[in-house]
Every structure is written in C-alpha cells, then in structure tokens.
Amino acid sequence: MARSWRPVALVLAGALLAGAGTAGATPELVTPSVEATSDGGPLNAGWRDPGVVHLTFDDGPDQIFTPMLLGLLDDYGAKASFFPLGRNLESRWGGDEIQDLLSRGHAVGNHSFDHRRMTLMHPWAVAADLDTASNLIESLAGFRPSCFRAPYGDHDGTVDAVAASLGMVHAGWTADPQEWRDPWVPVVMAYLSGERHDGSVILLHDRKWLTLHIAAEVLESFTADGWRFAALPACRSDSERRDRIATRGPGDVPVGLVERAWSSGGALHLTGWAFDADMAGGGLEILAATATGPVVAGVTSSDHDFNVVVDPEDAVGPICIWARNAGRERYDTSLGCHLPELDTAERR
Structure with missing residues (x-):
C-alpha cells in the first residue's frame, strides 16, 4: 500500500507548527499502577448513556486473540470499539476480517500506524502517521475512521487539531487496568468494579491471553449486574452504510x-x-x-x-x-x- 497523506493535513500541520509553542499541553500519561486511571482526554458527554459501559481494545489485530475475543463478545451480546495499530492491520488482516468485525456491531478507530508518542513528533509527521492509518482502514472498511486514540494517550491541542483536520476526535478512557503488566485478575476486577459508571470506557489490548480472561470476567460480572456494552458512538461513521456497501462486488x-x-x-x-x-x-x-x-x-x-x-x-x-x-x-x-x-x- 502506498503511504501518503492529504495535502490539507500538511497545510494545517504547517499552521499548527507556527503556533506550536502555545498550542502544546502536558500529555496525559498512564501512571504505572493498576489502581491508577487516565482518561487520555475528555470524553464526549453524549457517550455517557445510562447503564452502558464501553469496552475498547488497542494494538490489534491478532490472528488468534482478536477472533477469540469477537466470539467472547458475542456470547454476551456485547459490542466494543477496536483501535488497531496500522502496521499490525496491514500485515495481519484483510477486508473480509475488518468487515466481519463491523458486521457483528463493533466499531473501529485509528490508533496510529507506528505507535509513537505524538506530542514529541513534528505536526507533519503526526498528520502523515494518522492519515496513513486512516487510508489503510478506508481501503479495508470502505470509510475513514471518525475517532482516534493516541498511543499512550499522549495528545495535546496540536495533535487533536491535526486529527480534526482528518475528520477524527480523540477517544479517551476512564479505566486502565494495564493488563500488559500481568496484574492479578481479582485485583483488576476490584479496580474495574470501583470505576464503572454510566459511560465508563475501559482500555484493554487484544494481543494478550490475559486480556481474554479479564474480558470474560468483566462481561460476566457487569452483565449479571444489569450493564450493557456498546460501541463508542463517536466511532460510528455517518457514511458507514453507504461506504461499506460500495466495497461489495459479485x-x-x-x-x-x-x-x-x-x-x-x-x-x-x-x-x-x-x-x-x-x-x-x-x-x-x-x-x-x-x-x-x-x-x-x-x-x-x-x-x-x-x-x-x-x-x-x-x-x-x-x-x-x-x-x-x-x-x-x-x-x-x-x-x-x-x-x-x-x-x-x-x-x-
């Protein structure tokens, strides 16, 4: 796939560079503790539907874990939002796989192509990286993503403005159990149970066995307590239906x-x-x-x-x-x- 970015993104990136000294903000990073939380940026108020929580998965897809996770979500009638890493998506999945994820009711967002800290990058490089990932998603799904999640939650006003020029808003989180550190599952569940509220956004990663165990516990416990799991509304493209239909041929x-x-x-x-x-x-x-x-x-x-x-x-x-x-x-x-x-x- 040819990697390129839209001229409009570069024009905006140049303008942002000129004002980068005032536009920057301290990146919101995750504290290295299972008890810590990071929202990775403000949440859209419209996401806080009563009785609904949002599972989100970063850094996939994985040829083994992601399909298993899709089956697990089906077992509970749950919908989630996936933020695949561009370089993984390019090498591991094709159009049939991404369409399967979407047809099951899940949403997809941009998690960058190379997983770098974006506040440390030149705005042109941010635009190029995000646009390359969006182009890849469009080539498989038929539409460009309407949301993104910065790697490490590392974003500021400049990064958000570049993403906005590409038609995306930032999707943060309210609870991060940091399962990549291999925490004890009961400790994770105690933490997540204390963090659940209307519109909670839980950050997980579809690249570890532990994620499957945590997801199974969350789905069982939360569903039994009357919660529902939905995809993030901001990650639903207004043109998804038309654009996905346009990908189909005999x-x-x-x-x-x-x-x-x-x-x-x-x-x-x-x-x-x-x-x-x-x-x-x-x-x-x-x-x-x-x-x-x-x-x-x-x-x-x-x-x-x-x-x-x-x-x-x-x-x-x-x-x-x-x-x-x-x-x-x-x-x-x-x-x-x-x-x-x-x-x-x-x-x-």
Whole structure:
C-alpha cells in the first residue's frame, strides 16, 4: 500500500507548527499502577448513556486473540470499539476480517500506524502517521475512521487539531487496568468494579491471553449486574452504510449491521441493514438462531433494510443472527449476537 497523506493535513500541520509553542499541553500519561486511571482526554458527554459501559481494545489485530475475543463478545451480546495499530492491520488482516468485525456491531478507530508518542513528533509527521492509518482502514472498511486514540494517550491541542483536520476526535478512557503488566485478575476486577459508571470506557489490548480472561470476567460480572456494552458512538461513521456497501462486488460475502435491538411484549425486535451484491435488489435472507434451530426471521427490503422479530420463547439470552450469502459458495455473514437495549426502568 502506498503511504501518503492529504495535502490539507500538511497545510494545517504547517499552521499548527507556527503556533506550536502555545498550542502544546502536558500529555496525559498512564501512571504505572493498576489502581491508577487516565482518561487520555475528555470524553464526549453524549457517550455517557445510562447503564452502558464501553469496552475498547488497542494494538490489534491478532490472528488468534482478536477472533477469540469477537466470539467472547458475542456470547454476551456485547459490542466494543477496536483501535488497531496500522502496521499490525496491514500485515495481519484483510477486508473480509475488518468487515466481519463491523458486521457483528463493533466499531473501529485509528490508533496510529507506528505507535509513537505524538506530542514529541513534528505536526507533519503526526498528520502523515494518522492519515496513513486512516487510508489503510478506508481501503479495508470502505470509510475513514471518525475517532482516534493516541498511543499512550499522549495528545495535546496540536495533535487533536491535526486529527480534526482528518475528520477524527480523540477517544479517551476512564479505566486502565494495564493488563500488559500481568496484574492479578481479582485485583483488576476490584479496580474495574470501583470505576464503572454510566459511560465508563475501559482500555484493554487484544494481543494478550490475559486480556481474554479479564474480558470474560468483566462481561460476566457487569452483565449479571444489569450493564450493557456498546460501541463508542463517536466511532460510528455517518457514511458507514453507504461506504461499506460500495466495497461489495459479485462473489463478495454480505455486509450489514444491526442498528437497534429492543424488547416488546417479550419478543426481541432487531432492525438494521444487510447487502449482498449478488442480490442487489433486496430479498436477502436474515436468519436467527432459536431454541429449535436456525430460522429465516426476515428478508431485506429493496433498500436493504430488515426488521426481525424473535418470538418470546426464543428470546432468552443473546440472539445471534446472520445474513445468508447469496453468491458463490463462501460463508454467511454474522450480524452479531444481541441483547435488548435497557428500557427506562432498567437504566441506572
């Protein structure tokens, strides 16, 4: 892949350089202790949905750990946000893998290409690094990311302005158990239990076995206490649907997204979209896993929308659905496993 950056980013970087003496700020770095926290930057107030916490994973993808993590998240109907490192993404994953992650309901953001401390970099170098990573994500996902997370949480006004010129806001965190230091899992859980609140953002890394154990404990404990796990809204591109559909051609597997899941009268309702270039006029089958086996729960409209209703007797625990591949024999596309959103009475 050719590495380049947009001229607009360089123009802004040059302007920022001229004012770098006043624009800089002390980077917010993580204290080397499992009890310490770092938000890595302010959180958007709109992220603080009642009863919802956000799992985030940096530095992937990994050929082994990331797929295992996706399966674990499905087990709990949980959605997460992933910040892959550009150099890892370039060498380890292709378009099918990133589309699978997105179709399951997760979000993707920019974590730079080379994982360097950005406040120590020339603004032009920051622009080049972030833009290279965004270009790579766009080549696989079809859209440029709308959020970024600076390596080490090391960002300031200059870094944020460069990122803004590339269409991204910074995604910080509120809890960092620093599992890369191999802490004891019970200590991590005690720490995270004390840090959970509406809109909590937990920082983990999909490159260690320990992360899988911590994630499993968090998902089990938090879900049992009535919490839901959602992707960061700021990491959802407004053009995701259009841009992902544009990546599909004959023979490609479908893409899609469940946009909402809610309960009414005991039944689970799921609405979203799915597209297969081999059935571009609609009519794509959406299947659900029920107690009696897979059933065709709905089909897409000519606009590629679907509205699936799962009967009350089958709507126990996360409901998994998928889009049946209409083209040459490859595989169906998972649209993830889902719990109903919390109603007003359940929200914390």
